[in-house]
Amino acid sequence: MTIQIFLTSMLGLVGVLVGAQQTTSRLVRVSILAVLAFGMFLVWAPETTNRLAGALGVGRGADLILYLWVVITLALILFLYLKILRLARRITQLTRALALTQPMRPEGPGHRP
Amino acid sequence: MMQPVSEVRTWVVVPAFREGSAIRQTLADLLPRFPNVLVVDDGSDDDTASQALAAGATVIRHPLNLGQGAAIQTGITFALAQGAETVATFDADGQHHADDLVRMRDELLRSGCDVVIGSRFLGHADGLSPARRLILKLAIVFTNLTTGVRMSDAHNGLRIMTADAARRINICQDRMAHASELVSQIGKLGLSSREMPVTITYSPYSLGKGQKLTNSFRILADLVSGWLLR
Numbered sequence: 001m002t003i004q005i006f007l008t009s010m011l012g013l014v015g016v017l018v019g020a021q022q023t024t025s026r027l028v029r030v031s032i033l034a035v036l037a038f039g040m041f042l043v044w045a046p047e048t049t050n051r052l053a054g055a056l057g058v059g060r061g062a063d064l065i066l067y068l069w070v071v072i073t074l075a076l077i078l079f080l081y082l083k084i085l086r087l088a089r090r091i092t093q094l095t096r097a098l099a100l101t102q103p104m105r106p107e108g109p110g111h112r113p
Numbered sequence: 114m115m116q117p118v119s120e121v122r123t124w125v126v127v128p129a130f131r132e133g134s135a136i137r138q139t140l141a142d143l144l145p146r147f148p149n150v151l152v153v154d155d156g157s158d159d160d161t162a163s164q165a166l167a168a169g170a171t172v173i174r175h176p177l178n179l180g181q182g183a184a185i186q187t188g189i190t191f192a193l194a195q196g197a198e199t200v201a202t203f204d205a206d207g208q209h210h211a212d213d214l215v216r217m218r219d220e221l222l223r224s225g226c227d228v229v230i231g232s233r234f235l236g237h238a239d240g241l242s243p244a245r246r247l248i249l250k251l252a253i254v255f256t257n258l259t260t261g262v263r264m265s266d267a268h269n270g271l272r273i274m275t276a277d278a279a280r281r282i283n284i285c286q287d288r289m290a291h292a293s294e295l296v297s298q299i300g301k302l303g304l305s306s307r308e309m310p311v312t313i314t315y316s317p318y319s320l321g322k323g324q325k326l327t328n329s330f331r332i333l334a335d336l337v338s339g340w341l342l343r
Binding site for chain 1: 153162166167168169170171172173174175176177179183186187190191194285287338341342
């Protein structure tokens with residue numbers, strides 16, 4: 001019973017945080033909330049995962065959750081990596097724009113060693 | 114009416130990172146033949162910028178170190194804004210020779226090509242170790258396979274292009290993968306290019322600053338990331 005309460009409150013907390021995110025699109029928010037709600041349902045009806053796992057050809061429900069977790073984590077890492085790359089491009093553009101405003105000229109023609 | 118070669122306005126872009134000890138020598142070779150030289154100091158923590166300025170080059174400083182590709186793109190943008198008719202790139206460490214660039218500019222204007230790229234394998238590579246030669250050859254095979262443009266030397270920093278080509282090329286690879294990216298864009302944009310033999314003089318200094326085998330994997334990773342972003 002303790003673990004169910006703990007997991008439910010953690011999922012609920014994440015749900016509140018996601019729901020409050022005004023910057024992410026509504027579609028993304030609703031999808032995440034749906035996944036969280038499904039997670040809560042599985043916390044209170046754990047046998048469901050076993051039935052699902054059986055239907056999909058995986059031995060145990062816990063294994064199914066683990067596999068899904070791995071796939072989701074990898075997708076998240078890729079997503080974040082691409083986000084970092086896009087951010088790096090913007091930093092480059094910003095740095096370039098800044099650099100171009102301050103060219104330093106040599107002290108007149110003929111100033112050569 | 115073709116302009117006399119000497120009147121064509123060429124800007125030479127020299128990307129430089131921590132080249133304080135070599136940049137003067139490089140500019141002493143370059144400036145007598147090309148009065149418009151831009152050194153892009155890529156966030157060096159040494160006296161690269163002041164040395165270049167004292168030698169008579171125009172200098173732009175990146176507040177952060179971004180990489181050679183980013184420095185070259187910054188330089189091209191600046192050169193075009195200055196009304197350059199041809200834009201060249203030239204390494205800061207002294208491995209290139211200004212005389213080669215003069216010949217390449219003549220060839221660019223004479224042939225009507227969009228881009229002329231130097232090739233050390235058509236010319237001379239003095240002091241090139243077998244291991245480095247192998248890495249460079251592998252890079253060439255890779256670039257030829259992925260870009261569809263045939264080159265004998267894909268990673269040569271000595272190039273010259275028309276302003277029109279420079280305007281169309283957009284280097285997004287901040288670090289060393291820009292060389293492959295550039296060849297790839299030449300292919301995609303349908304620019305005409307040709308190679309010319311040039312001499313690369315490897316000194317212990319330039320070899321110390323050069324690319325190592327481990328960097329090739331990074332270049333590969335950068336290229337794959339670039340494809341993902343597109």
